[in-house]
Amino acid sequence: xxxxxxxxxxxxxxxxxxxxxxxxxxxxxxxxxxxxxxxxxxxxxxxxxxxxxxxxxxxxxxxxxxxxxxxxxxxxxxxxxxxxxxxxxxxxxxxxxxxxxxxxxxxxxxxxxxxxxxxxxxxxxxxxxxxxxxxxxxxxxxxxxxxxxxxxxxxxxxxxxxxxxxxxxxxxxxxxxxxxxxxxxxxxxxxxxxxxxxxxxxxxxxxxxxxxxxxxxxxxxxxxxxxxxxxxxxxxxxxxxxxxxxxxxxxxxxxxxxxxxxxxxxxxxxxxxxxxxxxx
Amino acid sequence: xxxxxxxxxxxxxxxxxxxxxxxxxxxxxxxxxxxxxxxxxxxxxxxxxxxxxxxxxxxxxxxxxxxxxxxxxxxxxxxxxxxxxxxxxxxxxxxxxxxxxxxxxxxxxxxxxxxxxxxxxxxxxxxxxxxxxxxxxxxxxxxxxxxxxxxxxxxxxxxxxxxxxxxxxxxxxxxxxxxxxxxxxxxxxxxxxxxxxxxxxxxxxxxxxxxxxxxxxxxxxxxxxxxxxxxxxxxxxxxxxxxxxxxxxxxxxxxxxxxxxxxxxxxxxxxxxxxxxxxxxxxxxxxxxxxxxxxxxxxxxxxxxxxxxxxxxxxxxx
Amino acid sequence: xxxxxxxxxxxxxxxxxxxxxxxxxxxxxxxxxxxxxxxxxxxxxxxxxxxxxxxxxxxxxxxxxxxxxxxxxxxxxxxxxxxxxxxxxxxxxxxxxxxxxxxxxxxxxxxxxxxxxxxxxxxxxxxxxxxxxxxxxxxxxxxxxxxxxxxxxxxxxxxxxxxxxxxxxxxxxxxxxxxxxxxxxxxxxxxxxxxxxxxxxxxxxxxxxxxxxxxxxxxxxxxxxxxxxxxxxxxxxxxxxxxxxxxxxxxxxxxx
Numbered sequence: 063x064x065x066x067x068x069x070x071x072x073x074x075x076x077x078x079x080x081x082x083x084x085x086x087x088x089x090x091x092x093x094x095x096x097x098x099x100x101x102x103x104x105x106x107x108x109x110x111x112x113x114x115x116x117x118x119x120x121x122x123x124x125x126x127x128x129x130x131x132x133x134x135x136x137x138x139x140x141x142x143x144x145x146x147x148x149x150x151x152x153x154x155x156x157x158x159x160x161x162x163x164x165x166x167x168x169x170x171x172x173x174x175x176x177x178x179x180x181x182x183x184x185x186x187x188x189x190x191x192x193x194x195x196x197x198x199x200x201x202x203x204x205x206x207x208x209x210x211x212x213x214x215x216x217x218x219x220x221x222x223x224x225x226x227x228x229x230x231x232x233x234x235x236x237x238x239x240x241x242x243x244x245x246x247x248x249x250x251x252x253x254x255x256x257x258x259x260x261x262x263x264x265x266x267x268x269x270x271x272x273x274x275x276x277x278x279x280x281x282x283x284x285x286x287x288x289x290x291x292x293x294x295x296x297x298x299x300x301x302x303x304x305x306x307x308x309x310x311x312x313x314x315x316x317x318x319x320x321x322x323x324x325x326x327x328x329x330x331x332x333x334x335x336x337x338x339x340x341x342x
Numbered sequence: 343x344x345x346x347x348x349x350x351x352x353x354x355x356x357x358x359x360x361x362x363x364x365x366x367x368x369x370x371x372x373x374x375x376x377x378x379x380x381x382x383x384x385x386x387x388x389x390x391x392x393x394x395x396x397x398x399x400x401x402x403x404x405x406x407x408x409x410x411x412x413x414x415x416x417x418x419x420x421x422x423x424x425x426x427x428x429x430x431x432x433x434x435x436x437x438x439x440x441x442x443x444x445x446x447x448x449x450x451x452x453x454x455x456x457x458x459x460x461x462x463x464x465x466x467x468x469x470x471x472x473x474x475x476x477x478x479x480x481x482x483x484x485x486x487x488x489x490x491x492x493x494x495x496x497x498x499x500x501x502x503x504x505x506x507x508x509x510x511x512x513x514x515x516x517x518x519x520x521x522x523x524x525x526x527x528x529x530x531x532x533x534x535x536x537x538x539x540x541x542x543x544x545x546x547x548x549x550x551x552x553x554x555x556x557x558x559x560x561x562x563x564x565x566x567x568x569x570x571x572x573x574x575x576x577x578x579x580x581x582x583x584x585x586x587x588x589x590x591x592x593x594x595x596x597x598x599x600x601x602x603x604x605x606x607x608x609x610x611x612x613x614x615x616x617x618x619x620x621x622x623x624x625x626x627x628x629x630x631x632x633x634x635x636x637x638x639x640x641x642x643x644x645x646x647x648x649x650x651x652x653x654x655x656x657x658x659x660x
Numbered sequence: 661x662x663x664x665x666x667x668x669x670x671x672x673x674x675x676x677x678x679x680x681x682x683x684x685x686x687x688x689x690x691x692x693x694x695x696x697x698x699x700x701x702x703x704x705x706x707x708x709x710x711x712x713x714x715x716x717x718x719x720x721x722x723x724x725x726x727x728x729x730x731x732x733x734x735x736x737x738x739x740x741x742x743x744x745x746x747x748x749x750x751x752x753x754x755x756x757x758x759x760x761x762x763x764x765x766x767x768x769x770x771x772x773x774x775x776x777x778x779x780x781x782x783x784x785x786x787x788x789x790x791x792x793x794x795x796x797x798x799x800x801x802x803x804x805x806x807x808x809x810x811x812x813x814x815x816x817x818x819x820x821x822x823x824x825x826x827x828x829x830x831x832x833x834x835x836x837x838x839x840x841x842x843x844x845x846x847x848x849x850x851x852x853x854x855x856x857x858x859x860x861x862x863x864x865x866x867x868x869x870x871x872x873x874x875x876x877x878x879x880x881x882x883x884x885x886x887x888x889x890x891x892x893x894x895x896x897x898x899x900x901x902x903x904x905x906x907x908x909x910x911x912x913x914x915x916x
Binding site: 112115126130135277283 | 707
């Protein structure tokens with residue numbers, strides 16, 4: 063550890079560069095600030111050795127394991143494919159996104175405990191900029207585990223998605239990660255600590271699994287069918303699934319994006335309220 | 343606006359309608375003043391700072407900082423102030439330079455302008471060499487200096503320092519004191535909370551003492567000390583037997599009711615240094631042998647004791 | 661030897677019960693998977709080759725149980741490795757406590773916790789309409805087997821914890837728990853598993869432990885799977901305990 067005392071502070075204060083005038087309304091979302099906050103988000107996985115591994119490995123284990131175990135399920139008429147791997151691949155993709163988003167909330171809980179959020183809130187940046195930084199970092203970070211997962215799946219026999227399919231995947235998965243991060247932030251702001259992490263991960267995982275995750279709607283038990291029909295994530299899964307099973311349809315696609323939009327609108331509102339209430 | 347910080351009947355209750363953390367505080371801090379805010383843990387010091395820097399909303403009363411209302415124009419307040427909070431929350435995974443640049447961008451500087459600005463501040467707090475190291479490797483003193491640099495990134499007119507030297511070694515503390523004096527000389531208003539009386543005495547133009555959420559005293563350190571009483575001369579006699587005679591000598595130099603115990607004589611004086619020669623001469627003339635002799639001046643701790651009924655120093659240790 | 665073991669067991673249990681953030685996942689995670697598997701895959705009982713059972717929920721209960729018990733074994737490992745990191749372990753070791761009591765205490769706590777976990781899932785199963793093929797006697801057998809399986813997984817957790825340099829390494833084994841589960845017949849009948857799980861599961865002790873717990877619930881009181889499950893559980897306890905004790909010796913020699 064370097065000694066504190068040797069360096070001294072020079073006497074003359076440097077002149078400030080052109081500073082923005084104080085009192086000016088902060089922009090609703092400041093792109094430069096979002097960018098530095100997103101860059102900071104990457105530190106969590108790039109500067110901690112091994113931190114990116116669980117997020118990348120877990121969905122692969124899940125995908126391969128489930129396919130080995132329940133692979134015969136597609137012998138039951140109704141799946142529309144004989145590849146259970148292709149059928150559950152969307153679930154693995156969303157798990158990856160959900161895990162990344164959830165981690166953002168867990169990290170926010172830690173940032174609250176350590177006072178880092180106070181530091182952000184003390185700057186004149188708008189609260190929406192701070193939230194955008196958090197949420198977009200989740201959207202960007204999920205692009206790390208997704209390619210190995212897709213490649214692995216294709217190697218194991220999942221069909222190669224079309225160009226449109228790839229575009230849908232690259233839109234839906236990051237957006238879902240951002241929404242999961244927003245929801246996780248709502249919980250972190252409410253509980254103000256990392257203690258919320260089991261609740262964050264369990265709620266996100268449940269939202270993905272209580273859907274048409276393992277079987278098409280018609281094959282679900284009646285109670286599960288009711289939940290899946292009410293669960294917006296079902297539409298997100300179907301939006302991804304069409305990239306691997308059957309044909310891409312615009313109806314399924316816009317339903318997926320509508321579900322994402324609805325979830326996003328609700329959670330962003332809650333998160334902004336949470337940030338405002340944070341200064342109580 | 344004639345004051346940098348003004349509060350009127352400022353209150354904070356936890357939970358809503360519950361007990362007072364801060365109760366009816368009226369404060370007026372002048373531009374360019376160093377205001378020392380003293381109080382033991384739990385007295386309402388940190389709550390007061392968090393109210394002024396817009397991290398908490400007041401339950402009642404008003405507060406203006408740098409001319410902006412903390413409730414109606416929090417963004418205006420945030421743009422005008424620099425804050426170094428008690429638990430210098432600094433992301434250990436980032437380098438000092440990255441943190442300063444992030445802070446600059448959050449304060450509205452362009453990304454291009456933020457790099458030279460960060461470098462300048464690193465130099466100013468003597469961290470140029472450590473600028474590209476991760477903060478996790480910094481010592482406590484280095485973190486505090488980085489924290490101060492972050493608070494100064496936008497040349498704030500009002501600076502809040504919440505216990506800036508708690509846990510620092512003496513030499514780091516002196517460096518920080520120098521920096522505070524320099525900022526005051528440049529016209530920055532500094533609102534400084536501290537548990538250390540010496541710090542307030544050394545740095546503050548005026549001192550406010552908070553206890554139980556209320557402002558119980560406020561003045562310059564000198565005036566506050568004068569309020570609790572005059573200095574006295576503490577004399578240790580060689581022979582306890584000289585006690586009675588020494589009392590008469592003491593009254594001769596002007597203290598009608600000097601205190602005496604065992605070997606010791608305490609004489610109240612107006613100034614201290616002025617009366618000393620006369621007292622020494624009088625004792626000498628009376629043939630009273632003296633083992634030692636000290637001028638004891640009231641400290642801020644005496645002020646604190648009188649105003650709050652407790653010693654601050656003990657609280658600070660705990 | 662017995663008194664300090666019981667004291668350490670009680671301490672371990674108290675700490676577990678006092679920290680809901682550790683306790684809740686043991687029940688919540690397997691419950692989520694139980695619900696999702698049952699709600700989503702009950703139709704698979706129609707597959708040719710799916711054995712006669714009292715229902716898919718009853719079939720899946722054993723999967724939830726072993727999953728919960730494995731997670732709790734991992735947690736016992738994490739708890740010990742955190743104690744090693746924080747220095748608390750050194751204090752126990754330097755106290756006049758037989759070394760074996762450190763292992764024995766944890767394992768006793770795991771038995772109590774394991775019985776509780778298994779009972780929880782039995783109750784959940786009954787509430788949501790699972791028929792217990794083996795009746796009350798079957799339930800008792802399941803509780804006994806569950807307690808033993810709890811000991812077996814805790815012993816594995818300890819064996820790893822004593823060897824691991826950091827708690828985070830033990831925590832990182834979380835996905836591995838699922839890998840072992842997927843390579844067994846815990847979730848699905850062995851005849852219906854895909855390659856390579858169909859082959860590997862025949863050699864995976866977890867398959868036998870799961871089938872031992874499953875038989876009294878889903879099939880009836882068949883002696884063979886129950887005895888096989890019991891034998892495999894005891895074998896794992898013996899091997900893992902020996903490894904744990906060896907790991908403890910190694911750790912102590914390393915510390916000295």
